[in-house]
Amino acid sequence: MSAVLLITDLPAELSAELTQRFGLTLSDSATGWHLRWVEQQLVLRHTDMPKQGDIVVDFASAAATYRRQHGGAKSEGIAKACGLHKKRDLQIIDATAGLGRDALVLANVGAHVTLVERNPLVAALLYNGLQRAAAHASTAELASRMQLHFAPALQALTCLPTADVVYLDPMFPPREKSALVKKEMRAFHDVVGSDTDADALLEPALALAKYRVVVKRPGYAQVLAQREPQLVVKGKNNRFDVYIKQAIT
């Protein structure tokens, strides 16, 4: 991970916390991506794209609120794939948490989610997003079901206690020239790069999960680690490959 610029407008206490928790330091950013403090929230900004390219974790945003209000165990493909229509309070490890959007859907249905993220910038955004969610009346209960674990997934999958479900959503190279790939997705890809070790996550995930492992893939992508799932749940742009270990009881 290249050097990171922690802009000085961050509250001193938060800046110290981000250094201590995620190793973020005040230094020049080789990539142009840097953290800023904007309207009481932590944002990831690119020097060439002030403001309009900001990446933020906001569990109370309009889009997140809509999803919280309308997403259910039966209507959300991800929830069905994880088995939340059978049991709502499953313990789930989201081993590639990213901006926490999938974790939000799972926790909203009732799951307790451990969000594993290895990228320090993304982990810092999640950390701040969860702090703000915990302090907000409409999202506090939801936040209480989400816990951040800053580590590489391979390490987390060998040291975390057994979970009911392990969920994986590794980065997949965006299709060149595809108009469907949103600008934000491209930017995010720019920050975290490709997950070249994604195949290696399936075995430890299967070893740790009690009931199943769920892998999110773009519709056109091959299966992870060349291993065929027992079940496929189709979403709008993605599919969820489900590797079943035992029935959810």
Ligand SMILES: C[S@@+](CC[C@H](N)C(=O)[O-])C[C@H]1O[C@@H](n2cnc3c(N)ncnc32)[C@H](O)[C@@H]1O
């Ligand atoms: C496609 S994004 C996940 C998006 C996420 N599902 C969401 O809803 O926001 C993949 C994320 O997983 C993280 N990641 C990839 N491989 C990882 C690994 N081995 N350990 C931990 N995090 C990983 C990347 O840094 C990136 O933030």
